[in-house]
Each structure stands twice: as structure tokens, then as C-alpha cells.
Amino acid sequence: MAWANNVLRVNLTDGTTSNEPLNMEWARLYLGQRGLATKYLVEEIDARCDALSPDNKLIMTTGPLTGTMASTAGRYSVVTKSPLTGAVACSNSGGFIGAELKAAGYDMIIFEGKSPQPVYLYVENDKVDIVPADEIWGQSVWAADEWLHKKYQDPLLRIAAVGRAAEKGCLYAAIVNDLHRAAGRSGVGTVMASKNLKAVAVRGTKGVGNIKDPAGFMQAVNDGKQVLAENAVTGQGLPTYGTQVLMNVINEVGAMPTRNMREVQFEGASKISAEAMHEPRESDGKPNLVTNAGCFGCTIACGRISTIDRGHFSIENKPQYWGASGGLEYEAAWALGSDTGVDDMDALTYANFICNEDGIDPISFGATVAAAMELYQIGAITKEQTDGVELKFGSAEALTWATEVTCKGEGFGQELGMGSKRLCEKYGHPDLSMTVKGQEFPAYDPRGIQGMGLTYATSNRGACHLRSYTVSSEVMGVPVKTDPLETEGKPELVKAFQDATAIVDSSGLCVFTTFAWTLEDIAPQVAAACEGDWTPESMLEAGERIWNLEREFNLAAGLTAADDTLPKRLLTEPAQTGPAKGHVNRLHEMLPKYYEVRGWNKQGEPTDETRQRLSL
Amino acid sequence: MLRALQIEPEKCTGCLQCELACSYQAEGVFNPAKSRIKVFTFHDEGRFVPYTCTQCSEAWCMHACPVEAIVLNEETGSKDVLADVCVGCKVCTIACPFGTVNYNQDTKVVYKCDLCGGDPECAKACPTAAITYVDADHTGLGRMRAHAAASAGAN
Numbered sequence: 001m002a003w004a005n006n007v008l009r010v011n012l013t014d015g016t017t018s019n020e021p022l023n024m025e026w027a028r029l030y031l032g033q034r035g036l037a038t039k040y041l042v043e044e045i046d047a048r049c050d051a052l053s054p055d056n057k058l059i060m061t062t063g064p065l066t067g068t069m070a071s072t073a074g075r076y077s078v079v080t081k082s083p084l085t086g087a088v089a090c091s092n093s094g095g096f097i098g099a100e101l102k103a104a105g106y107d108m109i110i111f112e113g114k115s116p117q118p119v120y121l122y123v124e125n126d127k128v129d130i131v132p133a134d135e136i137w138g139q140s141v142w143a144a145d146e147w148l149h150k151k152y153q154d155p156l157l158r159i160a161a162v163g164r165a166a167e168k169g170c171l172y173a174a175i176v177n178d179l180h181r182a183a184g185r186s187g188v189g190t191v192m193a194s195k196n197l198k199a200v201a202v203r204g205t206k207g208v209g210n211i212k213d214p215a216g217f218m219q220a221v222n223d224g225k226q227v228l229a230e231n232a233v234t235g236q237g238l239p240t241y242g243t244q245v246l247m248n249v250i251n252e253v254g255a256m257p258t259r260n261m262r263e264v265q266f267e268g269a270s271k272i273s274a275e276a277m278h279e280p281r282e283s284d285g286k287p288n289l290v291t292n293a294g295c296f297g298c299t300i301a302c303g304r305i306s307t308i309d310r311g312h313f314s315i316e317n318k319p320q321y322w323g324a325s326g327g328l329e330y331e332a333a334w335a336l337g338s339d340t341g342v343d344d345m346d347a348l349t350y351a352n353f354i355c356n357e358d359g360i361d362p363i364s365f366g367a368t369v370a371a372a373m374e375l376y377q378i379g380a381i382t383k384e385q386t387d388g389v390e391l392k393f394g395s396a397e398a399l400t401w402a403t404e405v406t407c408k409g410e411g412f413g414q415e416l417g418m419g420s421k422r423l424c425e426k427y428g429h430p431d432l433s434m435t436v437k438g439q440e441f442p443a444y445d446p447r448g449i450q451g452m453g454l455t456y457a458t459s460n461r462g463a464c465h466l467r468s469y470t471v472s473s474e475v476m477g478v479p480v481k482t483d484p485l486e487t488e489g490k491p492e493l494v495k496a497f498q499d500a501t502a503i504v505d506s507s508g509l510c511v512f513t514t515f516a517w518t519l520e521d522i523a524p525q526v527a528a529a530c531e532g533d534w535t536p537e538s539m540l541e542a543g544e545r546i547w548n549l550e551r552e553f554n555l556a557a558g559l560t561a562a563d564d565t566l567p568k569r570l571l572t573e574p575a576q577t578g579p580a581k582g583h584v585n586r587l588h589e590m591l592p593k594y595y596e597v598r599g600w601n602k603q604g605e606p607t608d609e610t611r612q613r614l615s616l
Numbered sequence: 617m618l619r620a621l622q623i624e625p626e627k628c629t630g631c632l633q634c635e636l637a638c639s640y641q642a643e644g645v646f647n648p649a650k651s652r653i654k655v656f657t658f659h660d661e662g663r664f665v666p667y668t669c670t671q672c673s674e675a676w677c678m679h680a681c682p683v684e685a686i687v688l689n690e691e692t693g694s695k696d697v698l699a700d701v702c703v704g705c706k707v708c709t710i711a712c713p714f715g716t717v718n719y720n721q722d723t724k725v726v727y728k729c730d731l732c733g734g735d736p737e738c739a740k741a742c743p744t745a746a747i748t749y750v751d752a753d754h755t756g757l758g759r760m761r762a763h764a765a766a767s768a769g770a771n
């Protein structure tokens with residue numbers, strides 16, 4: 001079996017660690033990673049606990065395919081209760097640490113309690129140490145990474161850490177691994193810091209073996225790699241342009257949220273697009289993009305490695321930012337750019353660098369700055385709060401200042417670190433917060449792409465595109481083209497995407513494979529590696545089980561059907577330009593039907609029949 | 617015809633498919649820690665560079681071995697470690713100027729690239745053709761062609 005069959009439990013309160021076998025009965029129902037760790041969380045914590053109290057647990061988890069040669073199989077997730085939303089959090093990251101953890105012999109690490117002092121966890125195969133972190137507490141992720149690599153004299157050590165923002169309580173702090181990959185959303189980094197856990201450093205030399213059917217697995221893996229290579233999106237679009245390939249496309253569709261979602265098209269989109277990242281700069285003739293990069297085992301390689309123009313104001317006299325690092329992905333470019341009205345690509349790249357350096361989610365951060373800019377525009381926030389900075393839409397200087405103070409948790413950065421919901425409530429305009437369940441929207445305006453409205457409203461972790469990326473169908477025509485302005489059929493579409501994504505996220509694979517792969521391509525890889533009956537049908541059913549399990553956690557945490565909604569702006573203020581001109585999101589046409597196809601009652605609760613059918 | 621591994625770092629994305637394929641072929645486990653080929657990341661430059669044994673003709677490792685545990689494979693040109701002869705003295709790891717022979721603490725003998733007996737898995741696994749297995753007499757052919765194309769204004 002591809003599971004390591006080994007769970008590492010770390011009690012931070014007592015400073016003790018222990019090992020236990022993986023619950024294989026649950027693994028057969030929930031596969032791994034997102035699904036399986038959620039099952040552990042549901043069973044082990046009180047859903048009503050304070051997310052930042054020692055009662056919450058934080059699970060770093062791999063999937064059964066993590067660490068194998070299947071394309072993209074280096075993913076890991078962090079599962080916990082979110083301090084931003086109060087709902088279940090599950091943030092997925094690539095890079096290399098997930099595979100390293102698996103190679104060290106673990107399926108997951110469950111962190112419990114709270115350390116009395118700052119510590120980090122060092123894992124070298126069976127050797128596990130909880131070590132005082134005095135030298136790196138108060139430092140950025142990048143500084144902690146460098147310090148740990150120096151201390152252990154081991155360039156192959158893989159590190160995940162939280163930065164200063166998490167320590168200062170920013171509610172959307174990320175856990176950054178391998179310098180610029182992140183378990184980014186829902187404040188999983190905030191939970192980690194609340195436990196006085198600064199970093200996890202892993203070295204695994206055992207590798208991943210125990211493949212059920214090695215020959216069958218390699219055949220399925222090679223077939224899968226070929227499908228990815230031959231597909232236009234995964235074979236050409238993503239490696240060449242990254243996720244930023246979407247910037248101009250979504251802008252033309254009229255679903256590019258702009259200036260805190262007041263508008264749906266951004267006049268500066270082409271200046272911050274993938275194409276612009278390839279253009280040589282005037283100053284040194286080099287483009288922003290240095291190269292594309294792959295995470296562990298990934299044959300798509302959508303990652304961006306970029307540099308900032310050395311003459312740009314943001315990095316003047318700051319040589320530490322003159323080298324290459326993780327560049328703009330579409331979500332970051334949108335949130336830091338279009339949503340704040342800033343079209344200065346170097347400023348966005350700098351903001352993105354330091355979001356990685358100190359571990360904050362650029363989506364929630366950019367969207368919070370956008371809300372703050374609107375509050376500033378209407379006079380609800382003044383220079384008194386912003387240390388004299390003119391927090392205007394379109395100001396690159398305001399953006400880079402806001403990023404710096406939020407990353408360090410200083411001054412107004414503390415308020416930005418609350419997220420847009422709390423910020424807008426504090427300044428008396430809750431309707432200006434573009435959030436669902438307290439989590440900020442990603443880069444698709446649901447007035448222009450109707451299915452995404454239902455996606456956001458019902459996402460188990462608050463507004464999120466990665467829970468059911470119906471853009472794939474509604475804009476790109478994968479697997480079938482649907483009309484983005486129609487609501488008919490969207491409840492079924494959203495459910496199908498939610499269930500399929502839940503099981504992909506539970507396998508150790510990257511959801512981006514699904515531009516080319518269906519479960520018909522994925523199931524043979526899982527089935528050859530793992531015990532159990534893994535077919536496209538059984539995987540989809542497991543995905544549905546996972547979705548309902550997450551829903552039940554949220555209901556137990558106190559969320560209700562009333563939380564399955566969208567900000568008033570998107571339901572009442574029509575898009576003013578583009579193909580969606582005149583449209584609002586018609587959530588009310590979709591939500592009741594969605595509950596019905598889910599097998600939930602009118603209160604949005606799974607019925608007994610549904611629970612029974614899914615063995616919940 | 618003898619073939620050689622040709623590595624073109626500018627095509628590498630750092631995905632480690634080569635390390636996975638290598639370790640799986642040689643050890644039966646997906647384990648970059650035991651791969652004969654290694655990919656190095658130069659973070660600040662944004663460069664990824666795979667590196668492995670070049671199979672020297674007058675191989676330092678082979679000459680240095682006191683028990684003749686490293687032998688020439690006439691068919692592929694590779695210098696192969698005879699694991700049951702190797703005594704784990706590590707002299708070859710010191711002799712190799714490139715660091716591509718290494719000691720395995722689990723097996724207690726050294727290991728190095730053996731070109732998988734003439735069908736290297738790393739080259740097959742690489743998704744971007746950054747690693748290819750080409751005519752050993754003409755590993756420069758691709759670069760020659762590129763320069764020829766440039767001088768002719770062709771593609």
C-alpha cells in the first residue's frame with residue numbers, strides 16, 4: 001500500500017511525541033490527505049472550540065500518492081479549524097516538503113495543544129525532536145529557513161514555517177514551505193503560530209515503496225503523464241504562462257473583480273498579465289519571468305520564478321530582493337493588482353515576494369487592502385489610521401506599504417491582518433467586505449460566471465475557487481462547455497466539481513491535473529498504488545462523503561444555511577461592462593436546487609438518508 | 617553505437633521526475649535521497665541543474681578502487697559498481713572529481729549511475745527533454761544545430 005501507515009502525534013503542551021498506525025478503516029472511506037485528516041479532526045476536536053486555543057489541532061497530511069512518481073504527487077495539506085472563518089480549513093501546498101514527510105515514513109503529523117515556549121519540530125526519519133525556536137521566533141519565514149539550513153548543514157532539509165504576520169495574529173497567515181509554496185488560505189499559519197510552533201523541518205531518506213501493483217502503477221503513471229503532455233492547458237498553457245494565462249481571458253469574459261468588486265473588468269489587466277511577464281523590461285532588457293518551475297514530481301510545471309526590476313522603488317537599496325523568487329500566480333496578481341487597481345507589475349511582484357517571506361495569503365490580503373481602499377475613498381478610514389499614507393485605489397506605493405506593515409504586523413497592518421470582514425465591520429460598512437463565511441473572494445466575479453457564485457456560497461472553507469472550479473466548464477469548456485451567464489444545471493455542475501475535487505485533494509495529486517485528467521485517468525493510478533476498490537465511481541462517492549463530512553463539521557461549529565450566501569453587492573449591483581453587463585449573481589435560482597441534489601434538507605443539513613448512503 | 621546522457625539545464629524545471637525514476641529503478645523505492653542523478657536548485661538565479669556521472673573514459677573511481685569493484689561495461693561504456701565486491705572503503709568517492717560516486721549507508725557499498733544498462737530511466741522520465749540519451753560522439757549536435765540555424769537565419 002502507498003500509505004506509510006504511520007501517524008506522528010506531537011503533543012506540544014507536554015513536549016512529547018508518539019507514533020500510531022493509520023486508521024485504515026477510515027483510509028478506505030476517505031483515502032488520505034484532505035478527506036482522511038478531516039475525519040481525524042472531526043473525531044478529535046470539539047467543532048465549537050476557539051480555533052486559536054490549545055483545544056484546536058493542526059494536521060499536516062499527505063495523500064497515498066504523495067512522494068510517488070505520479071505526476072504532481074508532491075502535495076500535502078494542512079487541516080485544522082480556521083480562525084478566519086470558524087469553519088474547517090484545509091489548505092493544500094506543493095513544493096517538496098509533502099513528499100519529504102512521506103519519504104521520512106509518515107502519512108501525517110497531528111499537532112496537539114500549545115507549547116509553553118516557541119519551538120520547531122525536526123524530523124529525520126524516525127528521529128523526532130521538539131527544539132526551542134528562540135533564535136527564529138520573531139523572524140521571517142525566509143530567515144528561519146536560512147537559519148535551519150545552516151544549523152543542520154543540510155541543503156536537502158525541507159522546511160515549512162510561519163512568519164511574523166502569523167506570530168502577530170494576522171488571521172490569514174499561511175504556512176510557507178520551500179520558500180515560496182504555501183498552505184495559503186484560511187489562516188492555517190495563524191493556528192500554527194498560536195501553538196508556538198514556528199517551523200517543521202523534515203529530512204526523509206526512506207522513500208515511498210509498498211506500491212500494491214508496481215508494474216500497473218508505472219503504466220498508469222506514464223499514461224497519465226502522456227495525457228498531461230498532450231493537453232493544450234497542462235502541456236502548453238500552464239508551463240508557458242502559468243495560471244496567469246487567465247488574466248486576459250477572465251478580463252474579457254467580464255469576470256475580473258476590480259477595485260473591491262465594484263467593477264468586473266480591469267483596464268490595467270494586460271500590464272499585469274502572463275504575456276507582460278514575458279516582455280523584456282526597458283531597464284535591463286530582461287523579462288519579469290526567469291523560468292517556470294515544477295513542484296515535486298510535477299510534469300506540468302506552472303510555477304513562476306521572477307525577478308523585480310532593480311530600479312523599481314520597492315527594492316531600492318534592498319539587495320535581498322534582487323534575486324529570483326516565486327513570481328505572480330493569477331490569484332496573487334489579481335488580488336494584489338486588479339482588486340486594488342494597481343497595474344505596476346514590479347510592485348505586485350515585490351508584494352508577492354514579501355507575502356511569501358512572511359507568510360500571508362495574498363488573496364485575502366489583497367482583497368482586504370481593496371476593502372480598506374474603498375473605506376478610505378468613502379472617508380470611513382482616514383490618514384489618521386494609515387500613518388499618513390494615501391490609501392487610494394491604484395496606488396502602488398500604498399500597496400507595498402500595506403504589504404510591509406501587514407507582514408510585520410505593525411500599526412495599521414494589524415487592522416489589515418484582521419481580514420476584510422472584521423475590518424469593514426469595525427469601520428461601520430460590513431457590506432463592503434467581499435467575503436463568504438469571513439473568507440475573501442478569489443479572482444472570478446460571480447456576476448460573470450454564475451456557477452462560481454454557488455461555488456463561493458457553498459464552499460466549506462469560505463469563498464474559494466479551488467473547491468469547485470466551474471470556470472473550467474463555464475469559460476474553458478472542460479469537460480463540457482456551459483454558459484457562464486446561465487444558472488440552469490449549475491447546482492449539478494457545482495456538486496460534481498466539489499465531489500471530484502475533494503477526492504483529488506485527498507490523493508496527493510494536484511487539482512490542476514484536472515484540466516486534462518478526469519477520474520478515469522486518476523483512478524487507475526490510485527487503484528494500482530492503494531488497497532481498496534478505487535474506481536472513478538467509488539472515488540466520486542468518497543469525494544461526496546468528504547464534502548458532507550466537512551459540511552457536518554461546519555454545522556457542528558455553528559454555521560448555518562444563512563452562511564451560504566454572497567455579499568449584497570454581487571446579488572444586487574449589476575455588472576456595468578462586458579459580456580455580463582446588467583447581470584447580478586442569481587444565487588437564489590441555484591441554492592435550493594443545490595441542497596436538493598446534495599440530499600440536504602432546507603436548512604442545508606444532510607438528511608438521514610444521505611448520511612446513511614455515504615456511511616457517515 | 618555508444619550513447620551518453622546529455623543534460624541541458626535550461627530546459628529543467630526542477631520537478632525531480634529523474635530522481636524518482638532513478639531511485640525506483642535502482643532501489644525499488646521512490647526515493648530522491650538515493651538517486652544517482654541529482655537536480656540542484658540555484659534559487660536566486662532561478663536555475664535548475666541535473667547532474668550525474670559522465671562515465672569518464674579513464675575513470676578516477678575505477679582506477680582508485682583497491683578491490684576492482686568498479687568495472688567497465690563494454691556495451692554501454694558505463695563504469696559499474698559490483699556491489700558484492702565493493703568493501704565500502706569510499707576511496708572512489710574521494711577520487712571522483714565530480715562527486716558522482718557516493719556511499720549508501722544502508723547497503724554499506726557505493727553507488728553510481730550505470731546508465732540503467734543502456735536504457736536510462738531518468739531520460740525517459742524527464743518531461744522536458746532536459747535529459748536525453750544521445751550518440752556519445754555527438755553530444756554537441758543540438759547546440760551545433762542551434763548555432764547553424766542562427767547563422768542561416770533558420771529555425
